Amino acid sequence: MTVATSSPFSFPFGTFNADAFSGFFPESDSMSSLARGAMEASTASTRASVKGMQDAGQTMMAHFKDQMSLSVETGKKLAEAGSLEDAMNIQTRYVKSAFENNLKGFSELSELYAETMREAFSPIAKQAKKAAKTTKTA
DSSP: OOOOTTSSSOOSSOOOOHHHHHHHSSOHHHHHHHHHHHHHHHHHHHHHHHHHHHHHHHHHHHHHHHHHHHHHHHHHHHHHOOSHHHHHHHHHHHHHHHHHHHHHHHHHHHHHHHHHHHHHHHHHHHHHHHHHHHHHHO
């Protein structure tokens, strides 16, 4: 143990020994390879997430466009309705169609989000398995 005489504090560990330190990491090349792989997996995951969010935005806009078209068509039909009974029938069909379209849209979005999550976490999961395998063999 090396103690500095000019300091009232003693360092509890010995001097740095590079050989002992590298003994803890026998495969330093594999460590840098794992770090590089982690960065690549993170980048691939981010790309998949961004693509998924863009797809979700496009899907939502298409859904909103369909809903707006349905609303405009219903408004035109209501303006042409000859009686209160016709107006109520038009309104009932609109509510039913809007509900079905919303269920369809939610279903599409949930499938899209699930696929995005699978694609986003896939590279990270592969890298984690690789790191676990490398750690076991070290």
